[in-house]
Amino acid sequence: MVRYVVNRLVQAIMLLVIVSAIGFAILHLAPGGPLSQFAVSAQMTQEDLDRVTRQLGLDRPLPIQYLDWFGRMVRGDWGKSYRDGEAVLSVISSHLGATLELMVTATILAVLLGCWIGILGALRRYSLFDTLATVGAMIALSIPTFWFGLVTIYVFSVKLGWLPAGNRHTIGDGSLLDLMHHLIAPAVVLALVETAMWGRFMRSSMLEVINQDYIRTARAKGMPEWRILTVHALRNALLPMITVAGLQLPTLLGGALVAETVFTWPGMGRLFLDSIGYRDYPVVMGILMFSAAIVLIGSLLADILYAVVDPRIRVG
Amino acid sequence: MADDTGKLGVGALHLGIPNRRQFFQLGAGAAAGWTLSGSAFAQTERPTSPPDKPRGQVIAALSQEPTVFHPLMPGIEVDQGIWWQVFSPLWFIEPDGKFVPDLAREVPTIENGGLSADGLTWKIKLRNDVKWHDGTAFTAEDVKFSLELINNPDFRVRNRVGHSLVKDIKVVAPDEIHWRMEAPYSPYMSILSLTFIVPKHILEKVSDPNSTPFHNAPVGTGPFRWAERVPGDHIQLNAHAGYHGKGPYVERVVFKYIPDLTVLYTQFRTGQVDYTGLQGILPNFVQEAKTLKGRKIFVSSTSSVEHIAPNLEFGPFADRAVREALYLAINKQAIIDALNYGLPTQTESFVPQQAWSFQQGLPQHKYDPAKANALLDAAGGTRGAGGVREKGGVKLEFTNSTTSGNAVREQTQQLLIQDWRAIGAAMRVNNMPAAVIWGEFWQQSKFNSVLVSVNFMLGSDPDVTPRFGSSAIPAKGGRGFNTYQYRSPEADRLLAEGAKQFELAQRKTIYGDLQKLIRNDLAILPLFQGFIAEGVKEGLQGFRPNINTSINCWNIREWYWA
Numbered sequence: 001m002v003r004y005v006v007n008r009l010v011q012a013i014m015l016l017v018i019v020s021a022i023g024f025a026i027l028h029l030a031p032g033g034p035l036s037q038f039a040v041s042a043q044m045t046q047e048d049l050d051r052v053t054r055q056l057g058l059d060r061p062l063p064i065q066y067l068d069w070f071g072r073m074v075r076g077d078w079g080k081s082y083r084d085g086e087a088v089l090s091v092i093s094s095h096l097g098a099t100l101e102l103m104v105t106a107t108i109l110a111v112l113l114g115c116w117i118g119i120l121g122a123l124r125r126y127s128l129f130d131t132l133a134t135v136g137a138m139i140a141l142s143i144p145t146f147w148f149g150l151v152t153i154y155v156f157s158v159k160l161g162w163l164p165a166g167n168r169h170t171i172g173d174g175s176l177l178d179l180m181h182h183l184i185a186p187a188v189v190l191a192l193v194e195t196a197m198w199g200r201f202m203r204s205s206m207l208e209v210i211n212q213d214y215i216r217t218a219r220a221k222g223m224p225e226w227r228i229l230t231v232h233a234l235r236n237a238l239l240p241m242i243t244v245a246g247l248q249l250p251t252l253l254g255g256a257l258v259a260e261t262v263f264t265w266p267g268m269g270r271l272f273l274d275s276i277g278y279r280d281y282p283v284v285m286g287i288l289m290f291s292a293a294i295v296l297i298g299s300l301l302a303d304i305l306y307a308v309v310d311p312r313i314r315v316g
Numbered sequence: 317m318a319d320d321t322g323k324l325g326v327g328a329l330h331l332g333i334p335n336r337r338q339f340f341q342l343g344a345g346a347a348a349g350w351t352l353s354g355s356a357f358a359q360t361e362r363p364t365s366p367p368d369k370p371r372g373q374v375i376a377a378l379s380q381e382p383t384v385f386h387p388l389m390p391g392i393e394v395d396q397g398i399w400w401q402v403f404s405p406l407w408f409i410e411p412d413g414k415f416v417p418d419l420a421r422e423v424p425t426i427e428n429g430g431l432s433a434d435g436l437t438w439k440i441k442l443r444n445d446v447k448w449h450d451g452t453a454f455t456a457e458d459v460k461f462s463l464e465l466i467n468n469p470d471f472r473v474r475n476r477v478g479h480s481l482v483k484d485i486k487v488v489a490p491d492e493i494h495w496r497m498e499a500p501y502s503p504y505m506s507i508l509s510l511t512f513i514v515p516k517h518i519l520e521k522v523s524d525p526n527s528t529p530f531h532n533a534p535v536g537t538g539p540f541r542w543a544e545r546v547p548g549d550h551i552q553l554n555a556h557a558g559y560h561g562k563g564p565y566v567e568r569v570v571f572k573y574i575p576d577l578t579v580l581y582t583q584f585r586t587g588q589v590d591y592t593g594l595q596g597i598l599p600n601f602v603q604e605a606k607t608l609k610g611r612k613i614f615v616s617s618t619s620s621v622e623h624i625a626p627n628l629e630f631g632p633f634a635d636r637a638v639r640e641a642l643y644l645a646i647n648k649q650a651i652i653d654a655l656n657y658g659l660p661t662q663t664e665s666f667v668p669q670q671a672w673s674f675q676q677g678l679p680q681h682k683y684d685p686a687k688a689n690a691l692l693d694a695a696g697g698t699r700g701a702g703g704v705r706e707k708g709g710v711k712l713e714f715t716n717s718t719t720s721g722n723a724v725r726e727q728t729q730q731l732l733i734q735d736w737r738a739i740g741a742a743m744r745v746n747n748m749p750a751a752v753i754w755g756e757f758w759q760q761s762k763f764n765s766v767l768v769s770v771n772f773m774l775g776s777d778p779d780v781t782p783r784f785g786s787s788a789i790p791a792k793g794g795r796g797f798n799t800y801q802y803r804s805p806e807a808d809r810l811l812a813e814g815a816k817q818f819e820l821a822q823r824k825t826i827y828g829d830l831q832k833l834i835r836n837d838l839a840i841l842p843l844f845q846g847f848i849a850e851g852v853k854e855g856l857q858g859f860r861p862n863i864n865t866s867i868n869c870w871n872i873r874e875w876y877w878a
Contacts, residue, residue, distance in 0.1 A: 031748070032755030037392055039754040044390060045782050045797060046759060046790040048475045052390060055472050055526070084383040085531045086547070094547045150578070157586055165582045168549060171375055171570050264574045264583075266548035274381065274548070274575070279751045 001307065008303055012296040016289065020073075023288045024066050027281055033058065034082045034279040056082065069285065078289075079282035083275075088286035092268065098168055099267035101179075102259065103252055105187040110194030115241075117195070118202025119234070122210065133199060140196035145255055149189045149262030156185060166264040186263040190255045194248065201244045205237040212236075239309060246302025249295050366565040366857075366876040370555040373568045374856065376869055377580050377589040381573040382551060385534040385542075387512035388466055389526075390474045393866035394594050396510075400870040401553050401569065402449075403512035403536035404560075406440060406459070409776055409864040413672060415509055418561065419443060419454065419537065421491075423505075435500035435818050444491040446560045448515050449541040456493040460485045461516035463495070471525045477774065477782070478504040479511075500816045502823065506775035510865075513537070539564040539873035549573060565858075565876035581605070581851075590853045593869050597849040599657045599724070610854045615659055616861035616868065619668045620769040620846035622660070624716070624732075628839065629791075629801045630764050632712050632741075637695040639838040644688035645739045647731065648681055652844055655727050660844035665831045666772040666780060668845055670863050673778040673824055675831040688739045697740065705740035713742040714764035717757070720747040725767050728843075732767075761791040761799045769846050776864040778827045781811045784839065802839040 035052055038044040044052075053059050057068075072079065078088035086094075117137075121130040157165035163185045164170070169178050209215065210233050218228045257269030264270075268287060275283040376397075384391035387399040406420040415423045421441040424430020430439050446454035465471055466479045481498040488494055497504070515535055522528040534542055539561065540553035551571045555564045572589055574580040581601050584592045585608060597605050597613065605613045624646075626633040633639060652660055663669060664678040697705035697712060705712040716732065718725040726747065733743050743765075748757065757763055772780050781796065782788050786803045788796020807830060814826040834840070850868060852859050858875035861868040 030752070031757060032751035032753070034751075035390070036751050036753075036755035036758075038390055039759050039797070044475050045477065045788070045795055047795040048390070048473075049759070052472055080527065081383075084385075084547070085527055091547060098548075153579070153582055158582060161586070165586045165588060166574070166579055167572070167583075167588065171373070171550065171552075171572070261576060262579060264549075264576070264579055266546060266573075270575065271548055277749070277751060 004307060005304055008300050012300055015296060016292055019292045020070065020285070020289060021066065024069065024285060025062070027279075027284055028062055028065065030279075032279055034281065037278060069282075073285075073289070078286045081275075081283045082280045083278055083283070088282050091271070091283055092286055092290055095266060095268045095271045098265055099256055099260070099269060101168075101183065102186055102190060102265060102267060103256055105183055106190035106194060106255075107252065109187060109191040110198050113191070114195040114198025115202045117199040118204075119206050119229075119237075121199065121203040122206035123229075125207065130203075133203075137196035137199050140192050143192070145189060145193065145258040146262055148192060149186070149259060152185050152189055153262070166262070168266055186259045186265050189262070190252075190259040193255055194252060197248065197251070198241075198244070201241060202237065205240050206233065209233045209237040239306070242302050242305050242309075246299045249298040253291055253295070366563070366874075370565055370567045372566050372877045373570060374566050374591060374872065374875055375570045375572055375589045376591045376593050376872070377572045377574050377583060378593045379573075379575055379577055379580055379595045381548065381575075382571060384531075386514070386531050387534075387536075388462065388471075388473055388514060389531075390472065396865065397571065397593060397867040397869050398534075398551065398553075399512050400538070400865070400867070401540040401872055402534050402538045402542060403514070404446075404538050405510065405512050406442075406508055408870075409506070409509040409862070411860055411862040411864065413776070413864065415505065417443075419446060419459070419513055435502065435816075436497045437494065438497065439494045440492065442491045442493065443560060446537050447558045448517070448537055449535045449556055450515075450518075451558075452515070452517050453490075454513075454515075454537050455490040456487040457490075458513055458516045459493050460487055461520060462511070462513045465514065465519065465525060466511075468525060478507040500818065502815060502818050503774050503777035503779040506777040510775050540569060543568065559873070561873065563873035563876075565874070566872070569872050584611070584851045587853075590856055591859070591869065592851040594867055595848065597851055599659055599849065602657060602659065602849045605849070605851055608851075612852050612854055613849060614852065614859065614861060614868075615847060615849045617661070617668060617670060617863055618846035618848050619771040619773050619863055621663060621666055621668070621772065621840075622767075622769045622843045622846055623666075624841040624843065625763075625766040625768050625770075625800055626838075626841065627761050627763055627765065627799075627801060628803075629761065630714065631710050632714060633765070635695065636838060637691055638697075638712065639841065641688040641691040641695075641739060642736060642741060643681065643838055643841045644684045644691070645735050645741075646681075646841065646843070647683045647735055648843055649683065651728050651731055655724050655731070656844070656847075659849065660847045663842050663845045664835050665842065666770075666783070666834060666840065667778050667827070667831055668773070668863060671773070671776070671778065672820070673827040675828040678831060678835045685735070685738050692739060699740050702742070703737070703740055704742045711742070712740060713744075715744045715746040716765045716767055717746045717748060717753055717763050718767040719750045719753055721749070728767060758799055759790050759797075761789070761801050763799075771846075771866075778830075779811065779815050780830070781815065784830075784834065785811055800839055802834075802837070804833065804837065804839075807833055 035049050038049065057065065069079065080087055081091050117133050121133045124130055153165050156163040164182050167182055169182055215228060215233060218232055256267060257272060259265065260267045260269040261273060272287045275287065378394055378397060380392065380394040382395045382398045384395040385398055387403050404418045407415045407417045407423045410416055417423050419442055421443055422428055422430065424438055424440055426433055442456055442459065448454055463479060463482055463485055466473050466476060478501055481501050483496050483498055485493065485495045518530055518535055519525065519528065532545065537560065539556055539559045541556045543552040543554045545551045550573060552568055554568045555566065574583060577595060577598050580592055581597050583589050602613065602615065605611065626639060628634060648662055652658060652662060661669065662681065664681060665675060667674045692705055697707040700706040716729055718729065729745050736743050758766065772783050783797055784802050784807055785796055785798060786808050788794045788798040789801050790797065790799065791801060810826050810830045814823055817823050817826060855878045856875060857878050858871065860871055862870050
């Protein structure tokens with residue numbers, strides 16, 4: 001088991017290095033740069049731009065810039081934002097809390113609701129509920145998050161006035177209740193696609209399990225149906241969901257990016273978009289590395305957990 | 317200028333040309349600002365009876381996040397919104413173009429001895445009752461330090477235009493500073509009106525002027541002091557009780573960052589924000605916004621001019637007749653009415669119509685495809701395959717680029733394609749994200765043509781040497797932003813003459829001639845003068861759009877709740 005974990009860990013680190021090199025190259029080779037935002041304003045001239053470019057070290061060869069950045073990164077210095085001069089790690093941490101709030105809430109909603117829908121759909125296969133759940137999932141997966149967010153704001157904020165039209169909290173009110181009030185709409189919007197995914201995966205997994213011989217045997221032995229479902233079926237059906245949870249992280253991060261923009265939620269997703277727009281290389285690279293690490297850790301944990309519960313994986 | 321009925325107040329502005337004395341009385345020893353008709357401001361609100369003590373808060377929504385708080389470093393328009401509240405310049409410029417002393421006791425003029433007759437010696441008397449937010453007294457040393465910091469080669473300064481001419485700075489008293497200019501440079505008065513003074517006692521101690529805690533916790537002499545910043549969300553400033561000027565009248569101002577303009581408008585509509593600042597309300601929402609209860613909408617002009625930027629070194633555009641034909645074939649009114657809801661004003665100049673330097677009576681654009689066709693026929697272009705004109709093997713075919721995702725500009729491009737196809741010109745769209753198009757593509761003149769909005773003014777001064785001077789072409793190693801690659805010995809002569817001239821009447825003539833020249837050469841194809849629609853909650857008094865600043869919330873110190 002230890003060997004398995006070490007192997008996976010080494011693979012993950014190598015992947016991170018590759019991601020950093022490709023990300024750095026793509027970002028820096030893309031036309032434009034961090035100073036292009038000043039080019040239509042009369043505030044700066046070409047000479048000013050050239051001077052600032054030199055001061056930021058952006059005129060050096062790309063491999064030198066990469067090695068310099070990489071060397072500092074492994075020593076814990078992720079650089080400073082070109083926009084506000086803040087240390088990258090500090091910029092990321094100042095946005096991380098908001099994203100985690102959103103992602104955790106949305107995940108809890110999605111897992112609870114998605115699993116319930118999936119289990120019920122599997123147990124009542126081809127019933128009206130199952131059909132509606134299937135159609136609903138297809139619709140949820142097809143709706144653009146951006147559009148759904150705007151519709152939610154229009155209906156629940158503009159028309160009904162029940163929910164705030166965005167922001168993380170009311171200015172001057174830092175209470176938990178206020179935060180939860182603001183969290184409802186973006187979390188539901190973000191959870192929509194996740195719920196559909198969890199529902200579909202759970203349904204398939206459950207169907208596979210309840211058609212197994214040992215379930216039939218349990219029934220033949222006269223075991224109560226609730227016990228068959230919770231002790232035998234559900235536990236086994238939930239096993240593949242560990243992998244699903246790991247794989248869902250990138251989707252969740254992508255969804256958060258859109259939800260944060262629509263609901264003016266000051267999280268990592270919006271920071272990423274802003275930073276790309278400004279070509280704030282240090283912050284973009286920081287978020288890229290951070291996200292890649294999260295996804296790899298998520299995937300690694302899922303693999304390890306799966307190996308723990310299913311020893312065949314380790315052998316294979 | 318501003319109008320809460322939705323109509324732009326950009327009509328004719330006749331203040332007459334002041335004589336030399338009047339010019340310097342305006343505090344415009346070098347540059348001068350804008351002149352505006354009195355009626356243009358009749359409908360804006362001015363503080364009449366502000367409270368005795370600061371009361372309440374203002375939540376100002378901005379579609380871009382302010383991130384640069386050191387007012388001498390490279391920043392964008394939105395950052396100025398913070399600088400105006402936290403810092404003070406020596407003098408500032410009012411919407412009507414007058415320079416008003418701020419840290420200075422008076423605006424230097426030849427009459428009051430602040431300026432020598434040749435414009436080379438500047439003597440500034442400063443207020444002695446000003447305190448930094450940390451309680452330290454403001455002195456002439458701070459002004460000296462700020463000017464020297466700007467010229468420090470190791471400092472990542474925004475620009476040194478004008479400042480680089482400042483020599484021999486002498487502090488003669490804690491409240492008086494003198495310096496000498498290497499050469500007379502009249503736009504410097506205007507440049508100083510947007511140069512915020514920074515504290516010596518904090519910044520002189522740092523080893524690297526580009527990276528200090530001050531960058532994220534600025535200390536100034538302005539009406540509001542720094543309170544907190546939640547990155548990606550908001551910035552809070554609190555009233556500075558010891559402010560040397562009038563106000564502030566609100567306890568705190570919160571700048572709320574809302575990147576999406578639709579969401580920004582929605583939050584204004586639902587009452588979550590009190591003011592919609594940069595970039596304001598989208599044109600398609602303006603009519604609806606005017607019907608909202610408890611809200612006032614101001615539509616005002618900006619200094620930017622929306623235009624088609626031709627690359628004058630690119631084949632067909634090198635021919636003036638082609639440029640004129642293309643200009644005649646543009647249905648400008650359709651662009652203004654159909655795509656911009658009739659909000660902007662047509663223009664023929666790079667100078668905003670409210671400026672003292674604006675040249676009246678430039679040839680007016682007329683939509684005339686027949687004349688355009690005739691011009692191209694006369695120029696020898698014949699229609700080839702697909703109806704596209706060709707001359708000497710060169711097709712009248714080009715690309716037009718703008719920022720992708722800008723819906724109105726993308727629709728404008730569709731109209732241009734239609735208009736120009738009718739005269740045998742083929743335009744293709746080649747749009748790019750902002751960070752791409754305004755990079756090397758724009759800076760090194762790699763485009764055929766670009767649809768862009770540019771503020772050509774240097775502060776409030778019409779010195780456009782960085783935009784139209786022959787030595788300002790970056791693609792040819794020049795220092796400036798003449799990406800059009802416009803070259804004219806006559807324009808160079810006028811620009812040099814205007815920058816060293818201190819007589820307003822003569823400056824007006826010089827820059828008038830320059831506008832005629834640029835219009836005649838069609839160095840740019842101007843479409844309209846920029847505009848912004850901003851919303852303010854009813855009861856919030858003091859909002860005064862100022863075309864001389866980058867952002868209309870420049871004077872929150874005057875705002876109060878009625």
